[in-house]
Amino acid sequence: MTEIENGLFENSEEIINWTYPGATLYYxxxxxxxxxxxKFTKDRLIRNGFFLDVSSRGGGMKFDTRFLIASAKAAKLYKVNPDNERFAHCCLNLDSYFKVLDIYKLEGxxxxxxxxxxxxxxRYFERVTSNWDDDFIKKARKSLDDKIxxxxxxxxxxxxxxxxxxxxVGMNARNNFFPLSSVSTITKEEQPLYNAIKNLSNDKSQINIPTPFFSEQDNQSKGGGFWSKIFGR
Structure with missing residues (x-):
């Protein structure tokens, strides 16, 4: 059975439209x-088991590590709370998922x-690397080049x-990754913020409802597929 026949890519257009258009860099x-x-390696898939605060402002680095996130679904909380405007405070929802596109080291x-x-x-992103990703990586590296x-x-x-x-990002207090095979339970206290982020980011698609994921990556070849050739690499 081919990848197309087993439905792996039946929602590819919806996935691409959710992920790439309008994506902005957050710091x-x-x-x-x-x-x-x-522990962070290229192509790793990550689930973040908490609300993720980020800034749309980027400058030089005091610390040694920067998480640069490309997202089209970050809620601009500073627009509803002007007190946090100077932080350019944005937030990604509980149980947001990410793919590590690049690890870039520069001047320590x-x-x-x-x-x-x-x-x-x-399942789609563990099998496919797109030309969009290559363009994003170039922009991400230039961001650090310009700001270092x-x-x-x-x-x-x-x-x-x-x-x-x-x-x-994506780790618990013991610096272990949250498992992809489970999802968080949203508490009564968390539900209003969860709903607000969905509304502010216009994230209403059924394609972003968290569900347990069990990777088949270890049992499948990652190269040479028909769709991989189309999307690059």
Missing amino acids: KDCDIHPSVVE KTQIFLLHIPAKSL HMEPISDLLEPFWLKRTNFP
């Missing part, structure tokens, strides 16, 4: 141990570039912001 700098940074700094992808696209010698943004070094952002 989250962290002071984390190199051993934690090394590491930039981990993540692509925000819909929940029901994990800039001064850090002082607002993003304030205790309020660091408390919300100074930890790795």
Whole structure:
């Protein structure tokens, strides 16, 4: 049975339209141990089991690690809370999923570039690399090239912001990745924010409803497929 026949790519247009058009770069700098940074590898799929605060402002790096996130579905919370406008405070929802597109090291700094992808696209993204990704990687690397010698943004070094952002994406308090085979339970207290982020980011597609995912990556060849050739690499 081919990839087309078994339905793997039947929602590819919807996946692409959710992921790429309108995607913007967001910044989250962290002071984390190199051993934690090394756990992030290119093409890894990640589930983030908490609300993810990020900034649309990018400057120089005080810390050694930057998570740069390309997302078309980040909620601009600073528009509803002007007090946080100077942080350019944006938020990605509980159980957001990402693919590690690139690990870029420059002058002692590491930039981990993540692509925000819909929940029901994990099988697709573990099998496909697109030309869109190549273009995004070039832009992400240029971002660090341009900013490496800039001064850090002082607002993003304030205790309020660091408390919300100074930890790795997709890991629990023990620096272990949240499993893809489970999803978070949304509490009564979390539900209003969860709904607000969906509304603010216009994320109403059924393709982004989190469901447990069991990877077949270890049992399948990752190269030479018909669709991989079409989309690049």
